[in-house]
Amino acid sequence: QLQLQESGPGLVKPSETLSLTCTVSGGSISSSSYYWGWIRQPPGKGLEWIGSIYYSGSTYYNPSLKSRVTISVDTSKNQFSLKLSSVTAADTAVYYCARHGRVVVVAATSWFDPWGQGTLVTVSS
């Protein structure tokens, strides 16, 4: 059974860079059928797709975050990572990693399944 697990600091200072890693187990991140994405959820609020990566390194970002986001993949470790720069309090959220496909040519994502358990990142000095 495929499982995803987020890891990284739970506290980041304003203006610094948030860095998270998602470790995939029970399957290969190099599967040609799937993409690997990051989604976040501010406390008490809804869900926002941040961006995704294919095992080849191709990336797809939410335009509203694109200038601050970098997603990378390490197939040797079966991991992919998120970096979000110049964070503010508005970036405080639970960050999830998840797998998805692409079924619509013009769409960067499809449905997300499965998800990691999520990790809370608080931006505060």
Added chain:
Amino acid sequence: EIVMTQSPATLSVSPGERATLSCRASQSVSSNLAWYQQKPGQAPRLLIYGASTRATGIPARFSGSGSGTEFTLTISSLQSEDFAVYYCQQYNNWLGTFGQGTKVEIK
């Protein structure tokens, strides 16, 4: 950006009753819509994709319908474990977007 609007924000239902949740898209998303269930402190769980296809392991009491801009998630007979927040998500264009959620609470 396609805006997804869910209604109602909160739905109070008694166990065993039927729950009907709505999701409206600001423009057509064809059948490229998914539904998720989220319980407190947990990640969202995929229920439905393609507007009406149940994900693996999802009970038959969950059903999805609709296409274009109007979608419905129906829970035929609410069980105690179904009280949660439900989100819809469209994936018809570049930027996939989620609705704001409907909380299903015990009446």
